[in-house]
Amino acid sequence: MNVVIAVIAGLAVTQVSVLCTTVYLHRGLAHRALTLREPAAFVCRFLLWITTGMRPREWVAVHRRHHASADTPADPHSPRVLGFWRVQLANAALYRRAARDRLTVRRYARDVPHDRLDRWFFDHSLVGLAIGIGILCVVLGWQTGLLAAGVHAVSYLMLSGAINAVGHRFGKRPYDNSATNVQALALATGGEGLHNNHHAAPTSARFALAAREIDPGWWVIRVLVRTRLVTLRHDDVKLKQVA
């Protein structure tokens, strides 16, 4: 077993998942800030299936409910309501509870189609994860592959937890909402750490709004725009009107 290779491979897989999550699930499906063309959309869907097992319509529903009720008792993962450590460490359980709520999915993700590919393949989370782990084991050897899968699982879960916990608790708040900006977290999460900016301008594909802010997800989007695999909803940043 090669521990160094396993850690590097696990963290690389996490970055692939994080970028697919932020570009496809979050900025694309949940907020319609951009539209991914085929084959890019299918590639993201497939990569998320084998690296996270998450179902896009459930992720979209849970996330839209979060925006609709941020930091109130109806928010599925508010650190102000549930406590920081519960959201940081048990984010996956909180996500699963909200995702299993049929009413949440029906209400918030009506526009995300549930097609034949979902019924045959993508709804079967464990099959996807088994394929992903199987690929790592074939490429790296079974021991290194299993360790890489473990490194990926822990780092993806901790980073997702941090976006919801740290991103609503610690950091800068240049705009008037309960989310925060943490640049270091943004570097590790494809830009998601610029969460205060995102709550202020949810339909903008770009999360970096000030001069020195860095949004790695936006770099990927720019490449996809140049190769005509992505179209943006609007080029400029539109701040949400606060009532």
Ligand SMILES: [Zn+2]
């Ligand atoms: Zn938020």
Ligand SMILES: [Zn+2]
């Ligand atoms: Zn969002």
